[in-house]
Amino acid sequence: RKEVEQDPGPFNVPEGATVAFNCTYSNSASQSFFWYRQDCRKEPKLLMSVYSSGNEDGRFTAQLNRASQYISLLIRDSKLSDSATYLCVVRRVTGNQFYFGTGTSLTVIP
Amino acid sequence: EAQVTQNPRYLITVTGKKLTVTCSQNMNHEYMSWYRQDPGLGLRQIYYSMNVEVTDKGDVPEGYKVSRKEKRNFPLILESPSPNQTSLYFCASSIGLNYEQYFGPGTRLTVT
Numbered sequence: 001r002k003e004v005e006q007d008p009g010p011f012n013v014p015e016g017a018t019v020a021f022n023c024t025y026s027n028s029a030s031q032s033f034f035w036y037r038q039d040c041r042k043e044p045k046l047l048m049s050v051y052s053s054g055n056e057d058g059r060f061t062a063q064l065n066r067a068s069q070y071i072s073l074l075i076r077d078s079k080l081s082d083s084a085t086y087l088c089v090v091r092r093v094t095g096n097q098f099y100f101g102t103g104t105s106l107t108v109i110p
Numbered sequence: 111e112a113q114v115t116q117n118p119r120y121l122i123t124v125t126g127k128k129l130t131v132t133c134s135q136n137m138n139h140e141y142m143s144w145y146r147q148d149p150g151l152g153l154r155q156i157y158y159s160m161n162v163e164v165t166d167k168g169d170v171p172e173g174y175k176v177s178r179k180e181k182r183n184f185p186l187i188l189e190s191p192s193p194n195q196t197s198l199y200f201c202a203s204s205i206g207l208n209y210e211q212y213f214g215p216g217t218r219l220t221v222t
Contacts, residue, residue, distance in 0.1 A: 032208050043213035102152035
């Protein structure tokens with residue numbers, strides 16, 4: 001079983017829509033959680049860390065559900081510039097390795 | 111400007127010809143890592159380093175070597191490249207495990 005699994009999409013949404021992505025992780029001992037954004041095979045860039053209590057950054061909201069072992073990303077009022085691939089990243093409490101999901105592709109349509 | 115640099119950005123080589131991809135960061139980060147990205151497989155960690163002279167294997171270390179003699183540099187060495195190492199490679203650095211990883215621009219390697 002993969003360490004981190006994401007729905008690859010693609011998600012095609014109109015501007016202004018709200019879209020949500022989920023990511024599941026297999027190891028209950030996972031410690032740190034992140035969402036990264038990657039544009040067209042360029043380098044990934046941190047979108048936001050995910051905290052146990054959930055956190056919000058502008059139009060973006062991240063949630064962590066440890067019981068069900070998933071994290072989510074909600075994007076409100078989608079912009080054309082949100083079109084990208086969103087990567088879920090997890091680190092276990094033991095070890096210093098990071099595990100990336102394969103990414104979820106989002107296209108925001110005018 | 112805070113950044114991670116990689117060189118070369120593009121490389122086409124032949125099977126068995128040793129090569130090195132350099133990675134350098136100017137942020138005084140302790141944690142550095144190498145990833146490869148392949149379609150359908152996502153980013154997979156090759157090697158990582160917690161600090162100078164401390165390196166560990168990631169998920170896919172076979173066929174690769176690394177060294178960390180200085181804090182800022184973390185070169186990736188392919189002693190005898192093979193076609194299955196054709197991939198997009200990213201170097202990354204971070205101040206710590208719970209913090210943002212900053213990625214280099216990537217190196218697209220083709221081994222024929």
